[in-house]
Amino acid sequence: MALYTQESIERVKEAADMVEVVSPRAELRRVGARHVGLCPFHDERTPSFSVNAESKLYHCFGCGEAGDVIHFVETTEALDFPAAVEVLAERYGVELRRENEDPEAEQRRRRRERLLVVVERAAAYYARLLWGSAEARQAREYLAGRGLEEHVLREFRVGYAPEAWETLTAAALRSGLTAEEVTAAGLGQHGRRGGLIDRFRGRIMFPLADPRGRVLGFGARAMSEGQRPKYLNTSENELYHKGRQLFGIDRARAPAARGGRIVVVEGYTDVLALHQAGLREAVAIMGTALTQDQMSELGRAASTVFLALDADRSGEEAMVRAARQASGRGVELRVVRMPPGTDPAELIATEGAEAFAGRLDAAVSVPEFQVHRVLASADVETARGRDRALAELRPLVALTPERSVTRDELVRLVASRLDVPPDYVGTGARARA
Template sequence: MQSKDAIRAIKERMNIVDVVRRYVELRRNGPRWVAPCPFHQETKPSFSVNEEQGLFYCFGCHASGDIFDFYSRINGLDFKETLEQLAAESGITIDRGPNNARQQGEERERRSSRQQMLRMYELAAGHFAATLNGPDGEECRAYIEKRGLSQEIVQRFGIGWAKREWQSLADALRRAGFDARMAVESGLLGQSGNGRAYDRFRGRLIFPIKSLSNQIIAFGGRIIADEEEAKYINSADTPIYKKGEHLYGLAQARKGMVTKGRVLLTEGYMDVLTLHQFGYDNAVGVLGTALTPEQIKRLSGFVSQLTLLFDGDRAGRKAALRSCEMLLTRGLSCSVVLMPEGEDIDSLLRGAGPEAFETLQAQAPDGLRFCVDVLKALAPRETVEWARNFLRQVEIPELVSPYVSRLAGQLQLSEADLREGLVQSRGSRPDKARAETGGAPSGNARQNIRDREVMMYAVRYPQRLADMQEMGADLALQSPIARQLWDKIETHGPEAVFHQLDQREKNFWCKCCGPEAAPRDDGDKELESLRHYLNNYYASAQKSSLSAALRANTGTGDFEADLDYLRALKETLEKGHEQS
């Protein structure tokens, strides 16, 4: 099937309630199903699913959408990954769209290569685990015992050992029938100058890295003796792995994150393992990089609150500051736990115990407070520049005003200066800027109400767009946002449009059609109400236009034109009176 047809077929074959039930305990409440929201921490059943319409909505965090949005958000997947997984569950094959035999062959080859790489990684993980438990793994087992890792954690995370030999894994892959060139391409093997493949991971404790589909896609490796080599090496980017998109332990931490409503984000493999061993099963680690937007996107599919665990040195504080900026500007909440000097989370938990860690968490400043504390060490000019740059990046307009107020108060800056700087930097019109920064409402309020009335009907009854066009509803739209939503409905049609919407549009759609919206059982009556509303608007608009024309013509000596305008204005007023 083409993607559009596959979307429709999946919705026909899969019930959103059945999918949501995999992750939350739904209970029936009249025509809908309710539960505590899986996307933020709460106990009240603010999360609602409308089975008939196939939509969900949370009245707490405003998460909303259909079966695809829920599945992608709960699993941290993008739409393409979600479509592929739900299609596989539904027994649907998606046509990728190549238009000739060569392209089709290339697509099949890519898929085949990907599957072979995943099988190679599965074999490699088994090879490393077997080596750890065999006679050659005694050295590594002693190291694991010294580090205090339990057998349960070793098994849950699939920890292994790569022997110091150059051909151990290469031979295992060859015996299984895998091509050495593909093993090099997948990052499992290196290649010498003479073209011979060799084991890339040698003499290292191995940490398998899993995708959210629980497939092994990469490895991290740590030396266990005093050797003159890099302490850690990680898989390079491959066709199945992009390190800036994944997090260590995410597959294992998914349930803990959803249950606790928060994630503990740390830097090292060992830190993640120790946290899980001490009961913090919502811990994940970045993979040898600074926190990336792609990683944030994955995490935000599970939680909206993060606790950052960083070293207390200068580098740790700098990394924490940058991470806070990225999280706060995207609307996520965070706090920052800085380890005491000379400690990391592993040494802290094993030395001072969980009580000390709990105390640090209780004392941890929220993300914006932490940023302010760091900024106080800067020169005043640098502080103002940071604050303005931070505010420019905020993606959610509703957050701008509270951020401005907090930064101004805590940094002892002028709130007016920050707002003015924000207006200038965004190139906003004064009306728009006042709305974004919490000032008085603009003169466009009536226009926004009119656009909302029109689009509410268009969203509730998208199959009746032709009736709306006949009465000129589309011509009444003024805001770019409303016109864009109308164009999407008109272009993609009622069935396929939902997956062309951005998040703001999806939220509006779910408010109009979701679990708590009015029943859509009287479209004719609602259309007639909209017609009356628009007639009044056009009559008012014509009156204003004629009055302006009359004023402009006054004094020109054209009395016939004056009389024509006056007659038209009288007819307009009489017509408006009849309609009202």
């Protein structure tokens, strides 16, 4: 990808209003030529954060965090440098120029930009139908039955695709789009008779956006009992790649960057329920198959990742796979223990947001989670079964810090459940007085 010219970057810096960019993250007051306030990067009671509106620089005398307006957006919104430049350029109307962009690359970029506009218009169309169409009444009732309020549904641009076969595609073709562009954007497909039909019909539409909020595709839930599949995504295309997607990342990245943590759940309504409850650092992986691309995006958003997946076998296996993917990335994983058969949205609906927040506070490390998982399925009635469990548990206990309370507790737990001396489990545990 061609880089932006230095001239473009300098024009972005010049156009950006530093105080305006910082103010949503920190309440500033003017003191002479500077603006000061509480630092958005660490907790403090006395303001030590300073912004120079003229030089477009900030500095915290408490934690040492400093930089220019682009670096501020990178840090607070969990974006890389090019994305931060693009966000500011779009906000302040600066046209970006690229260095040495070859004609083919420029053509691909312009096509991508056109497809993004197409998908964005579709998202707006579906959102209007959800609230303005009589046909969408069942969808509205379903979402309300899940405890989801209108304001959060509008914030996430949740919509509805009508049951008719050609509503969206016919409108797109009339607007001047080609059939190839409609299918390339993932909105249409060729029917059995060869004509172009809507890919999504009679479904609740969840827009899937990138970290900047640009809609790349959709996840769609069926509304009728016999409709299959129950969930249908945009097919893989030039814009949308399911393995890279995190539902809600555009809304969660700033709160995650501020709080240093991000919460991972499985489904769309889980994210909506958590955001509605004030836990805005939540995203969904739309299933249990957490990919390396998704883990990389999570690591960019926050240093600690809380996995709140369903307490079934597939959810547990997904958390173990996630631990392998997080290895060497500088990401700390914590496992949130969910009640069997209950997802985060249901937990909040029945027990309140405090119940889920309490489970976040009680989250355990992956080794602790794995130890409990092995013990739950171990054959503790036979010596052979206990030996097998012990062989599986020793390396897990060894992953915890030596001479730590966590290791002590795990060693005592394993020794008790398997009825063996503590030194059979591992070294580094302190003996009880």
